[in-house]
Amino acid sequence: MTQQGADRPAPPSPAMLDVEIWRGGQEGHYEDFRVPRDENQTVLDVVTYVQRHLAPALAYRFACRVGMCGSCAMTVNGRPRWTCRTHVARVIEGGRMRIAPLRNLPVIRDLVTDMSTFFDKWQAARGRFVGTEGADAGVGHEPARVRPASPERREADAAIECINCAVCYAACDVVSWREDYLGPAALNRAWAAWNDVRDDDRTGVLRAVAVAGGCLNCHTHQSCTEHCPVALSPTHSIAGLKRASMQAWLRGELKS
Amino acid sequence: MSPANFVLQRATALIMAPLVIAHLILIIAAVQGGLTGEEILARTRGSLGWGVFYGLFVLAAAVHAGIGLQTILREWTNLAKQPVTIASHGFMVLLIVLGGRAVYAVIA
Ligand code: SF4
Ligand code: SF4
Ligand code: FES
Numbered sequence: 175m176t177q178q179g180a181d182r183p184a185p186p187s188p189a190m191l192d193v194e195i196w197r198g199g200q201e202g203h204y205e206d207f208r209v210p211r212d213e214n215q216t217v218l219d220v221v222t223y224v225q226r227h228l229a230p231a232l233a234y235r236f237a238c239r240v241g242m243c244g245s246c247a248m249t250v251n252g253r254p255r256w257t258c259r260t261h262v263a264r265v266i267e268g269g270r271m272r273i274a275p276l277r278n279l280p281v282i283r284d285l286v287t288d289m290s291t292f293f294d295k296w297q298a299a300r301g302r303f304v305g306t307e308g309a310d311a312g313v314g315h316e317p318a319r320v321r322p323a324s325p326e327r328r329e330a331d332a333a334i335e336c337i338n339c340a341v342c343y344a345a346c347d348v349v350s351w352r353e354d355y356l357g358p359a360a361l362n363r364a365w366a367a368w369n370d371v372r373d374d375d376r377t378g379v380l381r382a383v384a385v386a387g388g389c390l391n392c393h394t395h396q397s398c399t400e401h402c403p404v405a406l407s408p409t410h411s412i413a414g415l416k417r418a419s420m421q422a423w424l425r426g427e428l429k430s
Numbered sequence: 431m432s433p434a435n436f437v438l439q440r441a442t443a444l445i446m447a448p449l450v451i452a453h454l455i456l457i458i459a460a461v462q463g464g465l466t467g468e469e470i471l472a473r474t475r476g477s478l479g480w481g482v483f484y485g486l487f488v489l490a491a492a493v494h495a496g497i498g499l500q501t502i503l504r505e506w507t508n509l510a511k512q513p514v515t516i517a518s519h520g521f522m523v524l525l526i527v528l529g530g531r532a533v534y535a536v537i538a
Contacts, residue, residue: 351505390431391501416436423433 191262193220195232196274200281204272205229217250217257217265221273221285234285241403244339248285249274254344256337256403276344292340295356300382301363304375318372330369333362333411335404342398342408354387358398358408361389365411368418377427384419384428392416435497442494449487474536481537488529496522 189211194204207224218236225232236246241259248257250265251272265271279287320327342358343349349357356364361383368379383389389412398408422428431439460470474480500518503509509517 348505384433386431388431390433390436419433420437423437428433 191220191266192270193224194270194272195221195224195229195285196281197229197232197284198281199283202281202284204274211262215262217248217255217260217262217271217273218246220262220271221248221257232285233283242337244337247276247339247341247344249276249344254341254401256339256341259403276340278344278346278349279340287340289340292343292357292359293338295360296338296363298382299356299360299364299388300379301360301367303367303370304373304378306374320371324371326369326371329411329414330366333366333369333406336362336406337404339403341401341403345397345401347395347397348391348393352387352391355391356383356388358392358412361392361415362406362408362411364389365414368415377422380415380419380422381428383415384423389415389419431497431501435500438493439497442490442497445486445490446494449483449490452483453487471536475538477537481533484533484536485530488526488533492522492525492529495525 190208191211193207193209195207196202197205207228209220209223209228212219218239221232221234222236225234234246234248236258237243238245239258241256244256246257247254249255250257250260251267253265254276255265257273262271273285275281275285275287279289279292282288336359338359340359342362346355346358348355364379364383367373368376370376373379392409392412394409394413396409399406399410402408419428496518499521500514503514503517507514
């Protein structure tokens with residue numbers, strides 16, 4: 175075997191990536207970092223590298239790293255994205271990347287936002303199942319039959335796969351204009367709940383969303399739909415809620 | 431936005447659409463036909479039909495604009511609910527008064 179490489183040139187130093195990352199809380203500044211560029215590197219990989227090697231105090235959130243949990247969303251070069259499934263190659267602009275916390279939510283520290291309002295609005299939009307109440311609830315009841323091909327089941331199916339990442343919430347201008355706007359994710363969830371024919375109070379969903387700051391305030395910008403990483407269409411769901419609310423109101427069903 | 435305002439906003443848009451088209455056709459036809467102001471007024475004065483046509487137009491436009499202004503103020507300013515309501519209702523009344531005067535001037 176011949177000896178090779180004794181006078182071979184040294185391997186080129188890895189290409190570097192210039193990254194700016196938000197540091198601080200609501201008030202703060204961008205800090206510059208240089209991170210080795212890697213093929214197939216995701217934005218979350220970059221943030222993790224910075225935290226492990228350059229800035230151990232950097233705060234950020236992630237859990238699953240495979241696009242399931244919805245905890246890793248950040249603003250990357252101005253757009254809200256799920257960082258664990260976003261390849262650097264797709265978002266890099268002129269060799270640079272700027273990473274900030276999600277818009278429309280208060281910043282706790284660095285890349286971590288306080289998501290309580292986001293989840294409170296899910297509750298306010300009545301995005302949960304309401305079953306038959308009472309001591310005999312469910313006893314002796316025929317199980318509900320929901321045909322997979324029924325229109326309601328299809329609508330619920332289309333809206334159900336939300337991972338609660340708040341990317342749509344950060345993308346929506348109406349959320350940034352009105353603090354009481356329920357936002358695309360909560361309303362999308364409400365649409366899935368309203369389409370559950372087993373629910374005992376479907377009109378209750380409409381009462382919760384046909385209010386000031388509810389579905390009727392959506393401008394149909396479609397920014398939420400454009401950015402949703404799992405390709406849901408909150409815009410479509412909200413249009414459905416508008417229609418259902420309007421019909422229920424005309425029938426006098428929304429009076430509480 | 432309340433369901434009442436949402437429905438009113440759409441209903442007034444539906445009312446205005448054909449009225450705008452009819453109004454445009456009308457003014458183009460009148461100008462092309464060489465009608466003078468006097469001749470136009472002779473046709474509109476005392477006409478219940480034109481009164482209803484433009485009266486409806488003014489009402490629909492005022493309500494539509496009032497609700498629209500309310501939405502814009504709520505979204506683009508920090509004004510509280512009450513000043514927003516006062517401003518948008520005030521604007522609606524103003525449009526009804528100004529429009530009403532104009533309609534009165536060609537009908538009466
Ligand atoms: S479609 Fe509605 S919810 Fe979605 S971004 Fe636009 S205003 Fe927000
Ligand atoms: S609708 Fe899409 S963007 Fe919005 S929270 Fe759910 S998964 Fe995320
Ligand atoms: S880390 Fe779970 S979705 Fe990105």
